[in-house]
Amino acid sequence: GNRRFVAELGRNGELSSESRRRSLATRQQPFAIILGCSDSRVPAELIFDQGLGDLFVIRVAGNIVAPSQIDSVEFSAVLHRARLVVVLGHTQCGAILSTIEALNQPADDQARKLRSIVDRVRPSVEMLMETEVGKNRDELIRHSVRNNIRMSVNQLRRGSAALEHLIEHEGLRVVGAEYSLETGVVEFFNY
Template identity: 60%
Template sequence: MLSAEEALDRLKQGNQRFVNGETYHPKLLTHQQRAEMAGKQSPFAIILGCSDSRVPAEMVFDQGLGDLFVIRVAGNIVAPSQVGSVEFAAESFSCPVVVVLGHSHCGAIHSTIEMLRNPDRPPSPNLMSIVNRVRPSVEILMQTELKDDLEKLSQHAVRSNVFASVNQLRHGSAVLENLIVQGRFTVVGAEYSLETGEVTFYDF
């Protein structure tokens, strides 16, 4: 089993290959390879990322089928179902790390900013359930000078939202807290750049 440091290093190396256009994981598997994977899985890392179609975790980190346990939801938010999914992978597969992966130009961030600027035009109740989880990360920034610069506000909000999700995973689950205390699990934050393809890891 990989340590959290080894798992993160594997992700970083894969992302560097992706940025350089030197990916080596096959896009297609043989029938035999698929059949061999049908009985079990052993992902080495968990990725909690955004549903954005431009941020597929396996491609971004140049990993193959079965390498990553990927949870995708708009805004890379943390709700009970996401926490439960992380707990499942951490306990069932001994994954040593979960990466909360935000990205530039996030639609959930933009929707939240738009709602805060125009509260009289709220989104649908279902979309609002996502916005409400992103909202605290954006509201605090809108009380600063960033409120007058939409681009900078969005950039800072992406990172703030990643931090909030990291914090929720670290302190919102007795299962994960116990694994962290035992030194068996790590929660980290990161941001993917749509412009460059590079993933920046944060030390929160």
């Protein structure tokens, strides 16, 4: 679907037709769960060229993993039997940029809700700031986005007994991916 999106060959009209809406009115069976960033430039259904009922999408700033996101992933994996979870980050993520800014110039008056996002992203960025990567802002951003995706994948894989069981015994896969705002291409990671 992402290849169709990048090539501007989308099937979106047929994926949201009246007959499709009616067929989904009483049931859904998404084939994948997407835990993605709430950034307005990263709508999972569009970038994967999917329609109504195809994806169970959870969006939160910085594609962070908190108890409600774990619960939502469990909900769809158990109830809808979706067997693929994609943690979808993206280039130039505002949550990453805000975290880097907060680590460079901590502010006591930072909004409480922003601080809660920054605090969840912080471990992904903080460890890189002490390395060579931390000396180059563009590299720090790029590596922090990917590190944040990796950490979210690991939290989902190990943060829930139900998800661990589904991974071990029922074929649930949890993978990471990064969407490029510049090219529209999604790159999947093997970790």
